[in-house]
Amino acid sequence: MKGVVFNILEDMVTEKGGLQMWQKVLDKAGVDGGYTAVSTYSDDEMFSIVGAVVEELGIPAEEVIGAFGVYMFGQLASRYPVFTDSASDLFTFLESIDSVIHLEVKKLMTETNLPSISCTREGEKLLVMNYRSPRKLCILAEGLIYGAAEHYGCGIKIDHPVCMHKGADHCDLQVSLTDE
């Protein structure tokens, strides 16, 4: 996982609990915590840190990862505004993740570990996103999508009927526009 993701997690934890909490999390996870944005660190290191945040805050992993996704979207959108600027609506933006955004990430950074995400429109108000990744971070993807919806000022709900955590080889994230 790229250092930029660790940097954003550090920002979220320090915003909530100060540097002291981040230090406690690093100690609990047994890592030293120096991360450079474009360097790659082991996925296990990220999972240990998330596990330590879960223990420290006493809230379930799914909630921590989902909230991190929402937060991560805001940070990515402000660090790399070109991607949200070039898509005029939420579904067009989501459809551009694989073919534009993550493709550019691969060009900018070496040794990336990105998911595969393909989208199918099933009517004006429904986009089905097919997510595949050995890291099975579908809940992070959900959080990122909720963050994107906030950015575009859209109300959405996400149904997740097919999931890699339930033995499937991919996840289906059905993103519906609501009227809110």
Ligand code: HEM
């Ligand atoms: C709603 C929009 C997005 C979704 C659903 C999404 C999804 C994801 C997911 C789930 C991961 C974790 C890796 C995995 O699952 O295997 C990831 C990694 C990443 N994404 Fe995205 N992403 C989105 C937008 C963006 C944007 C706007 C950027 C800006 C450049 C970005 C850059 C990255 C980077 C740098 C990583 C880490 C790659 C690595 O560690 O090698 N993503 N993305």
